[in-house]
Amino acid sequence: xxxxxxxxxxxxxxxxxxxxxxxxxxxxxxxxxxxxxxxxxxxxxxxxxxxxxxxxxxxxxxxxxxxxxxxxxxxxxxxxxxxxxxxxxxxxxxxxxxxxxxxxxxxxxxxxxxxxxxxxxxxxxxxxxxxxxxxxxxxxxxxxxxxxxxxxxxxxxxxxxxxxxxxxxxxxxxxxxxxxxxxxxxxxxxxxxxxxxxxxxxxxxxxxxxxxxxxxxxxxxxxxxxxxxxxxxxxxxxxxxxxxxxxxxxxxxxxxxxxxxxxxxxxxxxxxxxxxxxxxxxxxxxxxxxxxxxxxxxxxxxxxxxxxxxxxxxxxxxxxxxxxxxxxxxxxxxxxxxxxxxxxxxxxxxxxx
Amino acid sequence: xxxxxxxxxxxxxxxxxxxxxxxxxxxxxxxxxxxxxxxxxxxxxxxxxxxxxxxxxxxxxxxxxxxxxxxxxxxxxxxxxxxxxxxxxxxxxxxxxxxxxxxxxxxxxxxxxxxxxxxxxxxxxxxxxxxxxxxxxxxxxxxxxxxxxxxxxxxxxxxxxxxxxxxxxxxxxxxxxxxxxxxxxxxxxxxxxxxxxxxxxxxxxxxxxxxxxxxxxxxxxxxxxxxxxxxxxxxxxxxxxxxxxxxxxxxxxxxxxxxxxxxxxxxxxxxxxxxxxxxxxxxxxxxxxxxxxxxxxxxxxxxxxxxxxxxxxxxxxx
Numbered sequence: 001x002x003x004x005x006x007x008x009x010x011x012x013x014x015x016x017x018x019x020x021x022x023x024x025x026x027x028x029x030x031x032x033x034x035x036x037x038x039x040x041x042x043x044x045x046x047x048x049x050x051x052x053x054x055x056x057x058x059x060x061x062x063x064x065x066x067x068x069x070x071x072x073x074x075x076x077x078x079x080x081x082x083x084x085x086x087x088x089x090x091x092x093x094x095x096x097x098x099x100x101x102x103x104x105x106x107x108x109x110x111x112x113x114x115x116x117x118x119x120x121x122x123x124x125x126x127x128x129x130x131x132x133x134x135x136x137x138x139x140x141x142x143x144x145x146x147x148x149x150x151x152x153x154x155x156x157x158x159x160x161x162x163x164x165x166x167x168x169x170x171x172x173x174x175x176x177x178x179x180x181x182x183x184x185x186x187x188x189x190x191x192x193x194x195x196x197x198x199x200x201x202x203x204x205x206x207x208x209x210x211x212x213x214x215x216x217x218x219x220x221x222x223x224x225x226x227x228x229x230x231x232x233x234x235x236x237x238x239x240x241x242x243x244x245x246x247x248x249x250x251x252x253x254x255x256x257x258x259x260x261x262x263x264x265x266x267x268x269x270x271x272x273x274x275x276x277x278x279x280x281x282x283x284x285x286x287x288x289x290x291x292x293x294x295x296x297x298x299x300x301x302x303x304x305x306x307x308x309x310x311x312x313x314x315x316x317x318x319x320x321x322x323x324x325x326x327x328x329x330x331x332x333x334x335x336x337x338x339x340x341x342x343x344x345x346x347x348x349x350x351x352x353x
Numbered sequence: 354x355x356x357x358x359x360x361x362x363x364x365x366x367x368x369x370x371x372x373x374x375x376x377x378x379x380x381x382x383x384x385x386x387x388x389x390x391x392x393x394x395x396x397x398x399x400x401x402x403x404x405x406x407x408x409x410x411x412x413x414x415x416x417x418x419x420x421x422x423x424x425x426x427x428x429x430x431x432x433x434x435x436x437x438x439x440x441x442x443x444x445x446x447x448x449x450x451x452x453x454x455x456x457x458x459x460x461x462x463x464x465x466x467x468x469x470x471x472x473x474x475x476x477x478x479x480x481x482x483x484x485x486x487x488x489x490x491x492x493x494x495x496x497x498x499x500x501x502x503x504x505x506x507x508x509x510x511x512x513x514x515x516x517x518x519x520x521x522x523x524x525x526x527x528x529x530x531x532x533x534x535x536x537x538x539x540x541x542x543x544x545x546x547x548x549x550x551x552x553x554x555x556x557x558x559x560x561x562x563x564x565x566x567x568x569x570x571x572x573x574x575x576x577x578x579x580x581x582x583x584x585x586x587x588x589x590x591x592x593x594x595x596x597x598x599x600x601x602x603x604x605x606x607x608x609x610x611x612x613x614x615x616x617x618x619x620x621x622x623x624x625x626x627x628x629x630x631x632x633x634x635x636x637x638x639x640x641x642x643x644x645x646x647x648x649x650x651x652x653x654x655x656x657x658x659x660x661x662x663x664x665x666x667x668x669x670x671x
Contacts, residue, residue: 045614073614075622099617168506173590173607175615197410201615204408209508209601210590212611219477223485224506 035064039308039315042070043077043090046177046232047295050113050330051090054323058315065311074177074201081107081298087308089298092177093201094277106301108350109276110343111294112319114333116233116261117182118243118291122221123148123163129255131156133247134189134282134290140167140228142192143207148226156247163226170220170229173210175201181293182230185281233261234331248290249282256289261333264288269338276343292333302351310352320344383633390627392620401627407592409612414624416631418592422602423632426510426584427577429598430517435570438522439559442529447555458530465523473586476516481507481587484515488599503600508589511598516583521573528572532565533558564650571643578636581606605632 048071055067072080074091081089082103089107092115100107119132136152139145145152148162172179180201187194197203211217214235221229222241233256236243245253254260267285272278282290297316303309320343324334335343387394393401397414404415445457485507488496495501503509536558544554559566581604589601590611605628616622 075615075617078617093617096617166504168504173585174611175613177615200410201617202409202612202621204406204410205591208591209504209506210611211508212585212590216477216586220506220508223478223482227506 037065037308037311039065039067039088039312040070040086041067041077041088041090041297042072042080042086043088043298044074044092044177044295045071046092046115046234047090047113047332049234050327050332053326053330054315054319057323057326058318061318062311062314065315067312067315073175075175078298081300084304087303087305088312090296091298092293092295093180094279094296095298103300105303108299108301108346109296110299110316110320110346111265111276111335111339112297113324113327113335114261114265114280114292114294115181116256116264116289116292116333117178117185117230118233118236118256119228119230119246120218120221120236120241120243121228122223122225124225126160128160129242130160130162130244131247131253132244134185137246138186138190138193141169141171141186141205141207142190142196143169165226168224168227169205169208170217170224170227171203171205171208171210172213172217172230174212174216176213177201177293177295178214178230178232179203181281181291184279184293185291188279188282233258237331246290248288249284250286250288252287254287254289256291258328258331258333260287260289261292262336264290264292265294265333265339266336269336272339272342274346276346299350301349306351306353309350313347313350313352316347317344320347383630386626386630386633390623390630393623393627396620397624401624402631405592405594407608409616409618409621412618412620414620414627416605416628418594419603419605419608419628420631420635421594422510422588422592423578423604423606423635425602426513426517426588426604427574429510429514430521430577431570431574433514433518434522434525434573437518438525438569438573439529439566441522441526442533443555443559445526446530446533447551447558458527461523461526463523464519465527469520469580469582470586472516472520473583476512476583476587480515481512483507484509484512499596501597501599503595503597505599506589506601508587509597509599509601510588510595513584513588513602513604514598516587517577517580520580520583521577524576525569525573528569529562529566532562532569535565536561564647567650568643568647571639571646574643575636575639578639579606579632581610585610605629 048069051069055069059066069090074093077086077089077091078095078099080086082099084104094109095107119137121130123130130153133156136145136156139152146166147164148167149164154162180199183193183197183199183203187197187199197206209220211220211229214231217229218231218235218239218241221227231241235241243256245255247253263285264280264283267283267288268278268280276294276296278294280292280294283292299312320335320340324340327334393414397404401414401416402420403417405417406413406415407418408414441461445454449457485505488505488507491501540557540561541554544557549557584604585607588604588607590603590607591601592603592608593600595602609625609628612621613625616625
């Protein structure tokens with residue numbers, strides 16, 4: 001009996017200790033007595049490198065502010081924002097009207113930087129880049145164009161000796177904003193793609209093999225002669241993978257770089273909706289690369305924690321001005337200058353008291 | 354048995370609580386998976402198990418290609434891994450010179466400690482090119498057969514099965530070695546006394562431990578069913594039902610890992626949860642079947658061994 005009493009006492013003690021330990025820990029979002037503020041966000045993986053750079057640079061300027069970002073994917077970011085488990089969300093795909101209606105408050109979209117998706121291929125002995133048009137890419141990914149020396153490709157690349165081999169199509173197997181942007185563009189330029197496949201972060205692919213992540217697709221393409229895939233521009237730049245040129249709406253063949261991606265956003269400015277929920281693929285601008293997209297930060301118009309809101313607003317102003325200069329080095333395209341004042345105006349709508 | 358003192362009772366209740374915890378976890382996993390997949394269950398019902406279309410844009414979801422891919426890849430992996438693992442186990446426990454034994458045991462167990470993603474990268478950059486070479490060098494008339502059709506890209510069922518085989522081998526071989534170690538010396542000595550050769554004596558030991566060995570193989574099967582990352586990287590991720598070893602296919606665990614993070618549509622999310630539920634059910638069924646197999650083998654062994662009054666219950670330990 002004695003042993004049992006001792007055991008129970010020990011158990012009670014453990015429970016008590018556990019309780020007292022977890023007692024004083026506050027939810028991480030709350031400001032503690034030392035004046036430090038933590039803000040939590042979650043969402044897209046694509047902008048993670050630039051966001052983490054921004055947060056760490058911003059933290060150097062404002063040591064009391066710590067912004068945490070979990071790159072769990074756009075879908076997860078939107079869900080966590082809707083459940084109010086994070087202060088801000090981030091997404092590569094604007095929220096639909098239906099999703100906005102489900103959120104407990106009005107959600108605002110803020111474009112932060114731009115990215116692009118580029119076609120990559122593996123054909124030996126080519127001295128210049130292959131030129132593509134949107135419909136040709138769509139037909140290849142629909143399985144209608146099967147060989148590299150198909151007349152439709154040869155016509156665009158006069159004088160180039162294209163092989164007679166089969167085209168092996170590689171695509172992303174994981175749900176991704178990259179896939180969404182790529183498919184969104186193809187749906188705009190190919191009615192058949194729009195009807196048969198559509199645009200989403202995961203698709204029912206008519207042909208091809210799926211690689212996981214940019215590295216999966218790039219690995220597949222670099223290893224497989226005669227293959228064609230797509231990756232983010234950032235990834236292709238950093239890993240020095242050669243990519244093709246794509247014809248834009250004004251008929252120019254554009255080799256993607258950060259400038260031509262910014263040009264795509266500038267070209268979309270005249271028709272920019274007030275809430276910035278816009279696809280800028282197939283942009284009409286001059287010199288615009290057609291497979292470009294914004295990535296967004298999502299904020300509530302009337303956030304629950306006004307202290308955090310104030311600090312987040314300061315951060316956003318900084319990111320939209322000074323922060324833009326850091327984009328290019330990491331392979332992201334900066335926002336067109338004319339867009340920034342419009343976003344600052346929307347930022348003022350956020351209630352900070 | 355009547356508890357004699359308070360501490361006995363406390364001990365019984367304490368350990369009983371831990372055992373109940375396992376049950377509670379299993380039940381709650383099943384409950385959560387069912388609750389989170391309710392939209393998909395209502396929408397598709399049993400059709401979910403037998404249709405082939407997986408189209409997040411059109412909101413049509415069927416799990417058959419994933420079920421097929423999971424079971425087919427795991428069976429192929431076992432076909433490759435089981436004989437190799439038994440060979441390793443037999444060599445290590447019966448034939449290996451003592452100086453080599455410890456290093457070899459250490460190395461096989463090291464294989465089990467390598468993270469899945471590392472296997473995946475190794476698969477993508479080493480195994481897949483080798484499989485592609487095999488595919489391109491295969492004569493055309495063989496390539497026409499159902500087993501070897503498909504594009505020669507290296508990614509596909511064969512790569513997935515090979516990498517799974519490498520991953521389950523250390524588990525099966527370690528367990529089988531433990532089983533062989535537990536076979537009483539008298540079994541082998543008896544065999545030698547009857548004039549058996551070394552090979553025949555080992556066969557006696559293997560036959561004695563066969564329930565345990567079957568248990569080890571089934572445990573490997575369970576692991577192969579749930580393996581995610583390495584398989585995702587080499588299987589090609591194409592939801593088709595095909596016998597071909599070279600065709601890119603897809604598994605249940607892989608589609609969850611691939612699509613879960615970016616699934617924004619509710620039905621899509623629920624369909625992914627239902628895939629999890631299907632995988633859970635299949636794993637339970639496989640485990641139950643292997644239990645039954647071991648149980649029926651035990652009964653037969655006991656029935657035969659009865660005159661000698663020597664029950665062989667080794668399998669129940671594994």
